[in-house]
């Protein structure tokens with residue numbers, strides 16, 4: 001987890017030792033892809049779905065039927081350094097225009113601070129400012145939505161999913177941002193894109209889904225005392 005500076009940290013073991021409880025760990029995008037499958041409506045009935053998560057971290061997940069693809073070392077969807085057309089933001093990897101650098105909430109909040117729109121590192125304040133009619137806040141959110149659309153285009157060209165779910169704060173809360181994202185795609189593809197089903201509880205739902213997915217697949221496995 002580069003943002004936290006964690007490398008080779010055995011998160012599951014550490015948390016398990018601290019809590020004495022079974023612990024299950026997964027990335028945001030995969031967890032939310034599972035959440036859509038279990039409780040959502042954005043990808044219901046799809047045989048294949050792409051989920052793009054743009055928070056402080058940016059990652060993606062791809063599911064076919066009931067399986068979210070993990071790949072070796074669970075590295076599937078690690079798209080942080082894919083290059084985004086038109087991107088200018090310098091990235092920690094030394095290049096510029098990487099997906100992570102362009103779409104991170106940290107970048108949105110920094111641009112908002114520089115433009116005098118909102119202080120701090122909470123992207124909800126940029127959304128609030130836009131809702132209050134601040135034109136620069138609206139512009140920043142629309143720009144980010146367009147870049148998110150380019151990321152969706154890049155990923156759907158490769159994966160061709162039946163449906164696409166996006167978790168990005170502007171797209172989730174503002175119809176004009178969703179429209180700006182869709183405008184980066186051809187009409188047929190644009191119609192397959194929906195915001196997350198969990199706009200107000202994304203992170204809690206992500207965590208809960210990781211545990212519930214394990215429980216639903218194998219109920220006895222989470223009650224070791226019964227084995």
Ligand SMILES: [Zn+2]
Pocket residue numbers: 080081091092093094095098101
């Ligand atoms: Zn990079």
